[in-house]
Amino acid sequence: MIQATRRAMFGAFGGAALAAPALFQGGKAGAQTVRALRFGHVQPPDGEVNRGILRAAQALQDFSGGRMRIDNFPASQLGGEREMLTQVSSNTLDMCITGPGVLGSWVRPISILEAPFVGRDFAHKLRMFEHPAVQASFRQLAEGRNMRPLEPFYYGTRHMTTRDKAIRVPDDLRGLKMRVPEAPLFLDMMRAFGAAPTPMSLGEVYLSLQTGVIDGQENPLPTIAANKFMEVQRYINLTGHILVPLVPVISNQTWTAMPEADRDLLRRAMREGIKLSDDLLTANETRLRTEFAERGSQVIESDRPAFQRALAPMYQRYEEVWGRGVLAQLEAL
Known part of the structure; x- marks a missing residue:
């Protein structure tokens, strides 16, 4: 599809x-330049x-x-x-x-x-x-x-992982230090959930989880697997909050x-x-949902509608950023 x-x-x-107009890139006639x-x-x-x-x-x-x-x-x-x-x-x-x-x-x-x-x-x-x-x-x-x-x-679809606490509803995130990409939208999303957003590069996340600098992170399941985050996290919370x-x-x-x-x-x-x-x-x-559970991770079915409701004030503020009515137009496509 x-x-x-x-x-x-x-x-x-x-x-x-x-x-945009192309610029001519010259050279000797017949010579092949590798781009x-x-x-x-x-x-x-x-x-x-x-x-x-x-x-x-x-x-x-x-x-x-x-x-x-x-x-x-x-x-x-x-x-x-x-x-x-x-x-x-x-x-x-x-x-x-x-x-x-x-x-x-x-x-x-x-x-x-x-x-x-x-x-x-x-x-x-x-x-x-x-x-x-x-x-x-x-x-x-x-x-x-x-x-x-x-x-x-x-x-992929982004989900949250945590070390010590299952995340079923937004209040479960209150006060947790959650890694997010260095992007304003992600910072505002975590604040809306009551978490303490901690921006950092992906390459820093494993060690920060391991040492307790952060309590959790959010990424698609294949990214979680590729970066071995479940070696230092206990819970996979299926929030499914972003299609990326x-x-x-x-x-x-x-x-x-x-x-x-x-x-x-x-x-x-x-x-x-x-x-x-x-x-x-x-x-x-598809494969990793089952595989993570088989490896001993606790897979939690989070209350996705509760997370969506918690973001309503943020959506209203972002209308000024995205343009009046643009979100509704995109959702109606």
Whole structure:
């Protein structure tokens, strides 16, 4: 279902809707210049997203006859998400990948795409990317911040893990130190639940859980598994609070320097990687619910409607950020 929706919607994502003139990149006649794109991210080497990026890198090399390649830097080798986004914005890194909540630190309305309990399923979330208000925010990101979004990956549904306490209703979070990404929307969400949000890079989370610097964190099940968080957490609380798209962004200068034919090759290659990552991640989400319980984790069915009700005041405040009526329009798609 997700892949069919992608084919219908994203035939030229990052192209027509955000078109910009290409710059000629010269060289001696007949000489082949290899275009290397440096792609940094925080995902672990054996995670689904990194495997998808590796597939995209191989596809790009194949499609271009070796003329283009992606140099992949996983596991925070080049810094945390915000650091790498700053590098892309300043054109010292070609590509990275992050969630809309973090991108909302640069263009605030984009955060709506990662808002809690927004979107019935991921196919619905993909349709939101085509909404005129979202496209306008993407143009602002490209033109004002030098970061152009490409077609999103599916990153899973976020749940909470905790060390000492099961989380069934929002009041159970009161006073707990919960790691969140460095994004305003996530900070506000945890405050609405009564928790103490603690922003940090993904690479710092395991040690912080192990040493008690934080009490818990929230991520999709495959991310929890890939980072081995359940070695230092007892409870998996199935809050299902966010359906997560991960958005690759490319430096607008890198993009505009590429001929349209090369942009098409990159889009095609990324779609190959996205399909692999989406398929792996969807299968893993289903498998891990059972596997975590078999390994001794306490799997808690949290009261999702109670969490959604606790966010009502936050939704009202964010209308000023997202635009009056935009949330209702996206939910009605």
